Amino acid sequence: MISDGMAEVLRSLGRRPGDEVMRRSAEVLAADGVAVSLLVGKGGLAEPLWWTPGVSARFEELQYTLGEGPGPEAIRTRAHVLEPDLEGVRPGRWPDLVPAARKTGVHGVCCFFLGVGGIRLGVLTVLCSQDRKLTEQQYQDAVALATGLTAALLGRNPPETWPGEGEVPQGRTMWASDGMHRPVVHQATGMVSVQLDVSLAEALARLRAHAYASGRPLGEVAQDVVARRLSFSSDTNGPYTADGGKG
Known part of the structure; x- marks a missing residue:
């Protein structure tokens, strides 16, 4: 009870x-x-x-x-x-x-x-x-x-x-929230996927690894990628900032 x-x-x-x-x-x-x-x-x-x-x-x-x-x-x-x-x-x-x-x-x-x-x-x-x-x-x-x-x-x-796997009914959720989606993370994932020529899953893993290693929230790292302040490449040394420094 x-x-x-x-x-x-x-x-x-x-x-x-x-x-x-x-x-x-x-x-x-x-x-x-x-x-x-x-x-x-x-x-x-x-x-x-x-x-x-x-x-x-x-x-x-x-x-x-x-x-x-x-x-x-x-x-x-x-x-x-x-x-x-x-x-x-x-x-x-x-x-x-x-x-x-x-x-x-x-x-x-x-x-x-x-x-x-x-x-x-x-x-x-x-x-x-x-x-x-x-x-x-x-x-x-x-x-x-x-x-x-x-x-x-x-x-x-x-x-x-009820909808299919992984889908929330549109217009039927409990409380509308404009802050739920973090499109910047998804956008950055797509950009890293293109930069490294890897799958979206691998690109997200790279983003997460960099965020953890740098001690920053994932959203902040994603914003830097989208703003082109941070770029990933196939270079094994990792991502670089827009001014050429290590990310």
Whole structure:
């Protein structure tokens, strides 16, 4: 049975702004942060949509930049991924994310898959508090929130009218958000693909690698590429800035 607090959150879906729902959800779950990321297009790229300020925003940016972590894994496997204690994550599972997450103050992460049947929408991320565990009540509340978000995002359409794999129903999403799509990342990916003569997947991987190595968000690196301040080439030394310096 869900708590009274989560019942109130579920009743508010579609009426309150997404960020406000995240804030109230974090309170009910006694979490350090709560966020939702949604799949955009057919490339499997999950973009942060709503989050609580602070550590949650930084963690979502990490997952978005690195393309690894419990969120991407939950989307890929279509299952909840619960790691309430990052110290217990086996070496090599998320080699870049785990040390970076620790530096941001993240103790544990529980990611709940958003989707049903063959439809993948995204992931609900709950940052566990410092005691590094979810109570049974908090787990039930988080699962209920994931179910409610999925239903709201799908507009509660009956199964026979749901869209295909990786597609969110146009005009039927819960809260319109002009900030969800990051076209600059997709545009930069296309440009790097042409510059290096590689697939879009490989180009995105190169962008992410450069962003991580330079300690910058993926969106900032993409903006530099689109503005032609940063150019990738087949040179094994890596990308270069417009003035000829190392990127």
